[in-house]
Amino acid sequence: MATGRKNNDTDQPQLDTEREGQGAGVPATGNLFFAAVEMTRMPMVVTDPHQPDNPIAFVNDAFLDMTGYEEAEVLGRNCRILQGPETDSETVAEIRTALAEQRAVAVDILNYKADGTPFWNALFIGPIFDSRGRLIHWSSSQMDITRRRMSEQSLRQAQKMEAIGQLTAGLAHDFNNLLQAISGNLELAAHHAAGHPVLESAIERASRAAHKGGCLTQQLLTFARKQRLDPRRVNLNTLVVEFSEMLVRSMGGQVELQLDLHPGLPACVVDPTHLQMALLNVVINARDAMPQGGRATVGTSVVQDARRTDAHPLPAGGCVVLWVADQGRGMTSEVRRRAIEPFFTTKEPGTGLGLAMVHGFVQQSHGRLEIDSAPERGTTVRMIFPVAQDRAAGAAPPAMPAVRTGPDTATILLVEDSEDVRQVADHYLRSLGYQVLAASSGEEALDLLAHAGGVDLLFTDVIMPGGMNGLQLAERVRQRQPGLPVLLTTGYMDELASQGAQLPSMAVLGKPYRRNELAESIRTALGRTPAPAGQEG
Known part of the structure; x- marks a missing residue:
């Protein structure tokens, strides 16, 4: 019999119209x-x-x-x-x-x-x-109708990702503000709990939980392709070699890691940090698929099969591949089909966001993800990226904005609509030795600036209630102080993506952040190497 499924197939039962000489007579x-x-x-x-x-x-x-x-x-x-x-x-x-x-x-x-x-x-x-x-x-x-089906499948996946992305984006800003207040106050509490082992232990456990909450939100945003990337010209061979020590440590003692790197591999343009995290996710999946031990291989190659390139489709100019192959138990066709779905997991416990995050990152990097697997035959995951064009090479980094000359202790205009987060940031900045002008809105910040006469840096949240967001505030402030360093902070990067042309002269600090991360971001934004007096108290 024929095989079928609504509206498609080549396997099918066919009609019998008898020809002359075949069975009972056939009409002329x-x-x-x-x-x-x-x-x-x-x-x-x-x-x-x-x-x-x-x-x-x-x-x-x-x-x-x-x-x-x-x-x-x-x-x-x-x-x-x-x-x-x-x-x-x-x-x-x-x-x-x-x-x-x-x-x-x-x-x-x-x-x-x-x-x-x-x-x-x-x-x-x-x-x-x-x-x-x-x-x-x-x-x-x-x-x-293979091409049509692939297009429909891609559209359904995109719609699913968009729906989850919108849900995540709607929660990310407020959720990361809460995590910022929690983690920030825990960090302050830890400073005063020195010498109290029970309190120190409790604060440390709570801090780890808050950090995991921030990572979970980031995974969701990565899956939904809502995170801000910093793409650079990268040689995948170099990246793998430099990251190999971390990969080996992640394997534990029972799984052997091998490298199979294609010589003379062309460069591609990706965010190296996010690519490392994607690679680590895939390698950990390979390790978990071999609980009794085995071998995993991380390799690179060049796509030479025109059918694969056409099937994705990818930009002209060739593609490079970063792949991970394991000897594990493999996936059934149903598991493989759902492997990149968010919250789908065969692990206990597991979030089901690992491969979803990898897929989101690869898609946002203009690449494609391939998964080959069969039960008891292992799994191969391929991240395919377009080869970097020559014009992408040698792009000059943006010039560092000028810093206002003045006293050693800089004055920072802090703008944050959440009172809890504002208090934490204010405490961080003052403990680092900076003078602080704090405002809860863009309008209040402009009033403070008018009376202060000038500041050394604007540190502002991006998404704020009212008629002015952080990007608009930065533009207004720079009209008064051209070249003023700006440090943006946000728990949700989507709005920044739509304002990409304005970002080269503005640093971005994601929420939730720690005191030392804020200190480093401030120093970088100010263009200063030494820390101000009293910084590390």
């Missing part, structure tokens, strides 16, 4: 029917339901071209030869039911060509009756 129009089938450009198959197992009686050249079979390889065989390991059994059952009831059926089905290549087949099967209403043949028309 029978030969005309076969001639018409042979001449049509649409792949066609005719089967004979009067023979055991409803074998193929006729195929046209279009069918042979589509499937890669020779005519002698298909005649006399059932259409199920087109079925394979991932052909949907429910679709096959739907076709068989239609055949048993002698009625037409239209399905999409995953079939396989002669060389084993899977393709989506839009299949229509219809019965052919003689003038007395007796079934004489099954006829099926087919069409390779």
Whole structure:
């Protein structure tokens, strides 16, 4: 029987229109029917339901071209030869039911060509009756709709990611503000809890939990492609070698890590830090797939298969691949299909965000993710990136904004709408030796600036209630003090992405941040190497 699924397939039961000399007499129009089938450009198959197992009686050249079979390889065989390991059994059952009831059926089905290549087949099967209403043949028309199915699948995935991204983005700012207040106050409490082991231990555990909460939010934003990337020209071989010590440590004692690096690999343009985290996620998955030990290989290569490049599609100019292969238990087709879905996991415990985050990062980097796996045959994950164009090389870094000359202790205009977060940031800055002007809104900040006469740096949240966000405030402040250093902070980077042209002269500090991270960001924004007096108290 044929295999099918709504609206697609090349495996199908076909009609039997008897030719002269085949069984009971055929109307004179029978030969005309076969001639018409042979001449049509649409792949066609005719089967004979009067023979055991409803074998193929006729195929046209279009069918042979589509499937890669020779005519002698298909005649006399059932259409199920087109079925394979991932052909949907429910679709096959739907076709068989239609055949048993002698009625037409239209399905999409995953079939396989002669060389084993899977393709989506839009299949229509219809019965052919003689003038007395007796079934004489099954006829099926087919069409390779693989590209359409891939486009539809990509659209569904994009819509799913957009929905989760919107949900995450709506929560990220407020959630990271809460985490900033929690982690900041815990850090302050830890300073005063010195010498009290019970308090120190409790604060440390709470701080770790707050840090994990921040990482979880970042994973969600990464999956949803909402994080801000800092792409640079990167050689994947160099990145892997420099990161190999961390990868080896992540493997533990039972799993061996090998490198297989392609010599002379062209560069690509990616965020190296996020790529390292993506690679670490995949390597940890490989380790977990081999609980009894084994070998994992991290390698690089160049995409040379034009079909793979066309299938994704990727920008012209060639592609490089960073891949991880393991000897683990592998995935079933269902698990592999859902592997990049958020919150889908086979681990206990597990968040189900590891490969989702990797997929989001690779997509945002204009690349593609491939996963090959089968039960007991291991898994290979490939991150494919376009080769860097020559014009991407040698891009000069943005000039450091000028710093206002004045006393050694700088004055910072702090703008933060959350009172809890503002108090933490104010305490951090003052403990670092800076003078602070604190405001809860952009409008209040401009009033303070008017009375102060000038500041050395603007440190502002990006998303604030009211009519002025942090980017708009920075523009207004720089109208008064051209070249003023600006440090932005946010728990949600999406708004920054839409303002990319303004960002080269503005540093960004993600929430939640620690005191030492704030200190380093302030020094970098001010263009100063030494710390102000009293910084590390």
